[in-house]
Amino acid sequence: MAGSTHPANTGRSVETARRKLTLPPGISLHQFERAMDDLRSFMGTEHIEINDGPLNDGDYYHTALSHDSYSVMERDYFIASAVVSPGSTADVQAIVRWANKWKIPLWPVSIGRNLGYGGAAPRVPGSVVMNMGLRMNQILNVDEHTATCVLQPGVTYVGLYEHLKKIGLGDKLLIDVPDLGGGSVMGNALDRGVGYTPMGDHWGNHCGMEVVLPNGEVVRTGMDALPGSNCGQSYQHNFGPSVDGIFSQASNGIVTRMGFWLMPNPGGMLPFMITFKHRDDLIDAVDTLRPMMLSRLLGNIPSLRLGMWDAATYGSKSDYWPEHGGRPVPEDIEDRILEQEDLGAWVFYGALYGPDSITAPTWEVVKSKFAHIKDVRFQLREDVPERSYLHDRAAVFAGVPTWRELDWHRWVPNAGELFFAPISPVSGVDAKKQVGMCKARCIEYGFDYLGTFYIAAREMHHIVTILFDRAKPEERRRAEKLLRVLIDDAAKLGYGEYRTHIALGDQVAGTYNWNNNALMRLNETIKDALDPNGIMQPGRSGVWPKSYRGQGWELDGVNPPKVVRPSDGKL
Structure with a gap:
């Protein structure tokens, strides 16, 4: 199989030659051939692809399932041995039982557009990627009266949006979309992604799951654990322990269907932007926002973006500063760019929901809260x-998928992306501390600081995007080093990441080490109980099954990665 039939513009020639296959750990070519024959016996040949083709990166619309398109290590390290596409929960069960029989690790993905965090690439080279979204892409139910839906893994935000319009509910029920609408609704929620409406906490607004456990058994959580339940998407819990959380950012099962809450049309929306001219306005802006978020005067999840981040959607670095020579943009050039684009150092995007009789006076209150900030x-x-x-923000705030966020890939040539994603209190002092730390390190390693705060009632996601030229291996390696330094810097200041690239999961997990790594020991206990053979996403979020621990699989940026063995033959 090819990585993608649509090679990205990365400055590399299009690859056409076949490669030696990367085998699963401990599996010989002969064993792998027998295992694939076994898999074909119940899945058919048309739903299985052997990953010995060229590694073409594709793009957002044509995602590579073979490897990480934005790799920070060697492109052929985080790589699958094969891709299998189940069509039902029963197929998933059969594949899981097959993996236990042959001791071959699985790596399920919904769509594979988790770009910047590893895409569809498996943490353990040679794993079999399960393409859950290709065939399991049905909207199983939409209930207008309870404003809920039930989805399979392959349902995208744009797919759900179009479906609601098709069945006549497009103006009655709103979905919550992230910056780009091509990803899986389920996949984003399981990774605890966010959007921008009042329903912006995607994990917090799920309700009920169907999960295939690592032994092949199926479990339903929440009220759907009751046979014949008529309130499966009405109440998130069940009697007794609520177990949904052990399947979020986790490797304890494969979610095959999931319920979500939608947003009834509130009768209107007023999107707005507030521009803060000066860099030091950050402290006052955040501290002014905190009581407004706590009191829910602002009902959505707004964003406070670096003005230069907006500029990056309007043009490339070379457009603004042809002489940059790959250097980070200095503040005097930033000031010139911001003036040219009529932007401030920080730009706040928010929305008020409801009819004009509610939003108009509320807008006046919002303005009065910020009026004391100069300029x-x-x-x-x-x-x-x-x-x-x-x-674009107005569309997203209304639940309409857009593609504008792809524009900032023009900022540098052949752009790849990595995200550093620490959590911050809604505090001006903390925001300034994080920006200062991140900007200084970005400049030190030769990158622009491009950050946004996504603001909830009591915390902010500070998403720092590192854009690097994929055609330059040295730049890619610098990007990885930068992220590793930032992880350590943040931990020393008391900040932890909520999400990270698969290459960095071990390091991030290691920072959550209170009480002699009590959290990790609990996660390992759960992992070993549910997945004794270690076949389900080993290494996901830094959690390794017993058979992998202490075998050199952890990545710390210092010790060399575990050597993977390519095959000596071809299938």
């Missing part, structure tokens, strides 16, 4: 030009 500017859609990023 602050308040704008609605009618106040900004057609190319303004506010129009």
Whole structure:
């Protein structure tokens, strides 16, 4: 199989030659051939692809399932041996039992668009990727009266949006979308991704799951554990322990269906932007926001973006500063760019929901809260030009999938991306501390600091995007080193990441080490009980099954990665 039939513009020639197969750990080529014959006996040949083709990176629309398109290590390290596409929960059960029989690790993905965090690539080279979304892509139910839906892994945000329009509910029920609409609704929730409406906590707004456990058994959580339940998507819990959390960012099962809460149309929406001209306005802006978020005066999940981040959606670094020579943009050039694009150092995007009789007076209250900040500017859609990023945010705030966020890939040539994602209190002092730490390290390692705070009632996701040129191996290695330094710096200051690239999971997990790594020991106990053969996503989120621990699989950026063995023959 090819990585993608749509090679990305990465400055590399298109690969066409076949490669030696990367085998699962401890499996010979002969054993692998027998295992594949066994898999074909019940899955058929058409739903299995052997990954010995060229590694073409594709793009957002044509995602590579063979490897990580934005790899920070060697491109052929995080690589699958094969891809299998189940069509039902029964297929998933059969594949899991097959994996236990042959001791071959599985790596299920919904769509594979978890770009910046590893994409579809498996943590253990040679794993078999399960493409859950290719055939299991049905919207199983939409209930207008309870504003809920039940989905399979392959349902994307744009797919759900179009379906609601098709059945006449597009103006009655809103979905919550992240920055890009092509990802899996289920996959994003399981990774605890966020959106921007009042339903922006995607994991917090799920309700009920069907899960295939590592032994092949199926379990339903929440009220659907009751046979014939008529409130499976109405109440998130069940009687007794609530176990949903052990399947989020975890390797304890494969979710095959999941319920979600939708948002009834509130009768109107007022999107807005507030521009803060000065860099030091960050402290005052965040501290002003905190009581507004706690009191729910602002009902959605707004974002406070670096002004240069907006500029990156309007043009490339070379457009603004042709002489950059690969250097980070200095503050005097930043000031010139921000003035050219009529932006401030920080730009706040938010929305108020409800009819005009509610949003208009609330907007006046919001403006009054920020009026004390020097040179602050308040704008609605009618106040900004057609190319303004506010129009894209307005669509996202209304639950309409967009693709505008792809524009910032033009900032550097052949852009690959990595995300550093620490959590911060809603505190101006903490925000400034994190920005100072991240910006200094980015400049030290030769990258631009491009950050956004996504603001909830009591915490902020600080998402720092590292853009690097994929055609330059040295730049890719610097990006990995930068992330590793930032992880350590943040931990020393009391900040932890909520999500990370698969290459960095061991390091991030190691920072959550209170009481002699009590959390990790608990996770390992659960893992060993549910997955004694270690076939389900070994190494996911830094949690390794017993058979892998102490065998050199952990990645710390210092010791060399575990050597993987390519096959000596071809299938």
